[in-house]
Amino acid sequence: MKTPKYITLQEVKLNNNCPECYSTEGLELTFKQRFVENALYKAITDDLINEMHCKVCDTAIFPVRWTDEIEQVVAYQKRAATPKPKSIKLKRLGWLFILADLLVLIVVILLITGVLSF
Ligand SMILES: [Zn+2]
Numbered sequence: 001m002k003t004p005k006y007i008t009l010q011e012v013k014l015n016n017n018c019p020e021c022y023s024t025e026g027l028e029l030t031f032k033q034r035f036v037e038n039a040l041y042k043a044i045t046d047d048l049i050n051e052m053h054c055k056v057c058d059t060a061i062f063p064v065r066w067t068d069e070i071e072q073v074v075a076y077q078k079r080a081a082t083p084k085p086k087s088i089k090l091k092r093l094g095w096l097f098i099l100a101d102l103l104v105l106i107v108v109i110l111l112i113t114g115v116l117s118f
Contacts, residue, residue, distance in 0.1 A: 004036075004047075005034065005035055005036070006034055006035070006049065007032065007044070007084075008030060008031075008032055009032060009081065009084065010030070010031045010081055011028055011029070011030050011031075012028065012030075012031075013027070013028055014027040014028065014029055014070070016067070016069050016070050016073060017067070017069075018054040018057060018061065019065040019066070019067060019070075020054060020057050020059045020065070021057035021059075023054070023056040023057070026056030026057065027054050027055075027061065027070075028055060029050055029051075029074060031048060031050050031077075031078075031083075032049050033045070033046075033047065033084055034047035034049070039093050039094075040090065040093050040094035041089060041091055041094045042088070042089045042091065043086075043087065043088040043089070044085075044087050045086060046083055046086050048078075048081065050077075
């Protein structure tokens with residue numbers, strides 16, 4: 001299994017108390033969107049995840065530690081977050097593949113129509 005890759009979509013500073021150090025200065029919610037990348041293309045999926053981190057005590061805040069207030073804020077931010085549209089970006093190798101396919105197709109058509117003969 002390949003580990004999923006994510007791009008950071010948005011970072012939101014929260015004013016809530018950190019469940020670990022109780023500071024109101026450090027909580028940050030990060031939205032990430034998953035993408036897949038291979039030799040041929042890079043594709044953005046509509047998979048969205050979020051992570052919370054406190055910059056003051058440098059701790060990852062997992063959902064089990066969230067208070068009701070934090071959950072409400074996260075739910076609100078989730079609705080406000082706009083993911084990038086799903087897209088596929090072909091890499092050079094991907095284009096080469098398509099071009100090669102196209103060339104083969106053209107040759108086949110030319111052969112069938114009798115324009116080209118060996
Ligand atoms: Zn903290």
